[in-house]
Amino acid sequence: MGGEMGGEMGFYLALAAMAAASYACRVAGYLLMGWVPITPRLEAALKAMPLGVMVGIVTPAASSGRAPELLGLVAVAVVMRLSGKDVIAAVVGAAVVALARRFLA
Structure with missing residues (x-):
């Protein structure tokens, strides 16, 4: 019982x-960016960063070629095309993958 505790x-x-490390990174980034002049090139890089992160997350899943992940990618593409909202598309894609794993596996 002592080992479990x-x-x-x-x-x-x-x-x-x-949680503390995550918070510290966010605060440090916010504080440090206050000292950096935002040039058009830096602004473009900051705007492209979320896309780069998403590609890094999606690529391994897509390359696996499994049906749930491919269905999720299709769902994301359709929702993005219809709504243009990336957060909604990501949530729908995650839900489709979860449901497909549950019912196809």
Whole structure:
């Protein structure tokens, strides 16, 4: 019983450390960008960054060629085309992948 409690405490400490590190990165980025002049080139790079992150997340899933992931990509493309809202498309894509994994597996 004592070992379980120690493992649980370790989990909560790791979770708190990850939350603190995530928050520190956000705050540091915000504070440091206050000192950086925003040129058109930097602005373009900052605007392209979310797309680069999404490509990095989606590429391994798409290259696996499994049906749930491919259905999710199709759903994202359709929702993006119809709505133009990337957050909605990402949520719909994740839901389609989850449902497809549940019912196709």
